[in-house]
Amino acid sequence: DVKVTQSSRYLVKRTGEKVFLECVQDMDHENMFWYRQDPGLGLRLIYFSYDVKMKEKGDIPEGYSVSREKKERFSLILESASTNQTSMYLCASSPTGEAGANVLTFGAGSRLTVL
């Protein structure tokens, strides 16, 4: 069964800490994405990557960075966590194919609380 695995389901961090959220997919997908999910706002795209060492800003990149050193792994980094980054973070991947028609496979999510 194909999978997107997020390393931590629940994290509690303090304001100012550096936070790493890890995501690994085993489907050999080229595209990987980080979204955050907040009630009433749906999913908002933070960053995405179409290939190793490539990254593109999404709709809300401020306060975040990403790293993609290997095809299967896409990390989200909060350099200095703030309380407004308390959220559910979802990683997803998709293959390269017909742009716009392909399907994202999501991980189970990482719920981050910043105190």
Place this chain on the structure above:
Amino acid sequence: GDSVTQMEGPVTLSEEAFLTINCTYTATGYPSLFWYVQYPGEGLQLLLKATKADDKGSNKGFEATYRKETTSFHLEKGSVQVSDSAVYFCALSDRSDYKLSFGAGTTVTVRA
């Protein structure tokens, strides 16, 4: 930019009731349209999709038709079950790239 608007919830229904969740979109081109579902404690998974006007996507008894004239992709199910309790997200994808834009989500609770 492209965007999706879906009906606000929460929606509470009895088993075997008819479910409709409205979704409309704004896009400059001809996007692909999707419904994703998130069951409690799980990640999002694709429920159905449609890639061109008048296409009907269907899965697990759910249906949605891509209506270009009304820019809509409403989700329907004729007889819901308790196991359909979940959050439903409408989404679109511009054909120029691989990103998805999501609606706010609609929480559906089905009571026995």
